[in-house]
Amino acid sequence: MTRAIMLQGTGSDVGKSVLVAGLCRAARQQGLSVAPFKPQNMSNNAAATPDGGEIGRAQALQALAAGLKPHTDMNPVLLKPESETGSQVIVQGKRFATARARDYAKLKPQLMTHVLESFERLKARHDLVIVEGAGSPAEVNLRAGDIANMGFAQAAGVPVVLCGDINRGGVIAQIVGTQAVLTPEDAALVQGFLINKFRGDSSLFDDGYAFIQDQTDWPGFGVIPWFDTAWKLPAEDAYDIGTQARKDGLHVVCLQLARIANFDDLDPLVQEPGVRVTMLRAGQALPGDTDVVILPGSKSTRGDLRFLKQQGWDVDIKAHLRRGGHVLGLCGGYQMLGTSVADPDGIEGPPGTDAGLGFLDVTTVMTSDKQVRPTSATHCASGQGFTGYEIHLGQTEGADCSRPFAQVGPRFDGAISPDGRVSGTYLHGMFSDDAFRALWLAEFGVKQQVTYAQSVDRTLDGLAEHLRQHADVEGLLNLKV
Structure with a gap:
């Protein structure tokens, strides 16, 4: 039976995309046929797929980590913002509609059908599907009709791991607070948490880690230090482009x-x-x-x-x-x-x-x-x-x-x-x-000095090893509801 796990975040930009890429590479190194999946992404940084569609750039990177060509099933709904209030809606790789934010909610019920179709096709072809959420499940005002986080997890019966970003501060409140606002049914899907982007001596967070476990009754899967070479991976957000502090060239x-x-x-x-x-x-x-x-x-x-x-x-x-x-x-x-x-x-x-x-x-x-x-x-x-x-x-x-x-x-x-x-x-x-x-x-x-594809591939290998050193990768890859 095909397994699936889902990483959701306490907010945007907590590192879910990179974590999923690292887990895909780790699973592939174990000999598993693994595929990435993101039900709904919002990004203007898209990748063209061999089947003539487009998906989020992060899912293309995750596909590379998994040893696969990118496919439109990996990101069945892609929102490409055209203004502060409206986005182009891409469904299974093709332009579906242009919708204002308020109108998009009305589309979600029919979009869930496409999301689950794509997910089931991936499950049929692979041993493991690693799912990335979007934003945060704590946005309970968006829970009705949700296809990106708990709405999808409930519909597909997928166990969830909650990821918090300690680098921005307040990670204890991020995780404990998320549990506080989830319904009991949604909270029951959460099988544990990860702390991401730690800088310094992680033992200094031992008491905080134990506090989260005690308050939520969720097990922790590790404290992951800052991954220094993440800047070598393709960025999904323009603010994340790894510009270097060079003074010449x-x-x-x-x-x-x-x-x-x-x-x-x-x-x-x-x-x-x-x-x-x-x-x-x-x-x-x-x-x-x-x-x-x-x-x-x-x-x-x-x-x-x-x-x-x-x-x-x-x-x-x-x-x-x-x-x-x-x-x-x-x-x-x-x-x-x-x-x-x-x-x-x-x-x-x-x-x-x-x-x-x-x-x-x-x-x-x-x-x-x-x-x-x-x-x-x-x-x-x-x-x-x-x-x-x-x-x-x-x-x-x-x-x-x-x-x-x-x-x-x-x-x-x-x-x-x-x-x-x-x-x-x-x-x-x-x-x-x-x-x-x-x-x-x-x-x-200027003389070229980098072999780009090899650089990205080596970075993905390093990311997988980084996760193995600091997280319970085996436990994550074998989660069940």
Whole structure:
């Protein structure tokens, strides 16, 4: 009989995604066929699956840890925020609806059907399914119709382990308080707790650990110290991108847009010793020593274009180009580099057209035909082949497309300015390809020093060993309700 366990958190960003990845790798090392599963994720950092859908980036990493290709069943509901109050709803990899937060609650009953379908398919194919919750089960105002935490656990009969983040403080109250607000039925599903992100001497928390066990009658599965190399794993949140405190090297500055998407493009660059990556946040000016500006993907191109201009970054980029700098636009960032972005049907927001930055002679029109696929491409300027993926809406045309960035099969992609210093492409993930990254860095006189896939794989092995040293992995993998 297939086993399943579920890690839920006392809040967001307690480290559930990394813990699930580590447990998937540990289970795989034991010879188990294991699969990750997240019923509902909210993230604009998505991965394209071989079956032509999209899932959260964290589930793609967890699939890698499990030795699997990513599949849409691993994250059947993905919410991609387009505004403060509304999100695009992706169901089993495909666009299902765009819903405001209040309206989304009405969709949940039918979404649970899809969630359980995907879960049962994974169970049929694997020995173990490790499930990641979302947010916190203590958000009891969201319990009715819940598909992300206890609602799913009850429907699927899955045992739960509650994870708390001691680094942010108040972990005793996080766990004891969560039990206090759960219904007895939901609390009965919790089979224990984990303390995550401890810094220093963990024996100093022995009394606190014992207090939690005494107050909740839940067993503890361990105190997990801070995992120092977690920054080498692809980040799901832009605030988690592991920028290093380097003072020299090629200075790559990425604009942290309000609806930034698919920013994992930066992860391989962060690991390169010869590169310094800066995430430029709202209110910050572009540093004068910037070598390359990256305009990343966006879930709301016109909205983020306005956000960019509000920060004065358009003026900064003009000055950067006058100084001889370079600019690279990826997906939504590529669209912004053109002269206009039109959305006549209101696909990403109210219908209308916005003037672009004008650094490329191209125009974009948003269309409902969404492109989601892994890609094999050829860099037009060098002939270097590379792999990546596409997740985008819209069609871009114009004079600068006569100098395409890449060729994908019979079609050309992207555009380059006449002086070669401004480039745009719809292709994501190309920096994960070592050969392409080496080529790109060499243009700026930087030698590639990292084999990215090996680095991530070694980090996952280290994470599994880290969990074995500090947590009861055997007990976790063999939990039953």
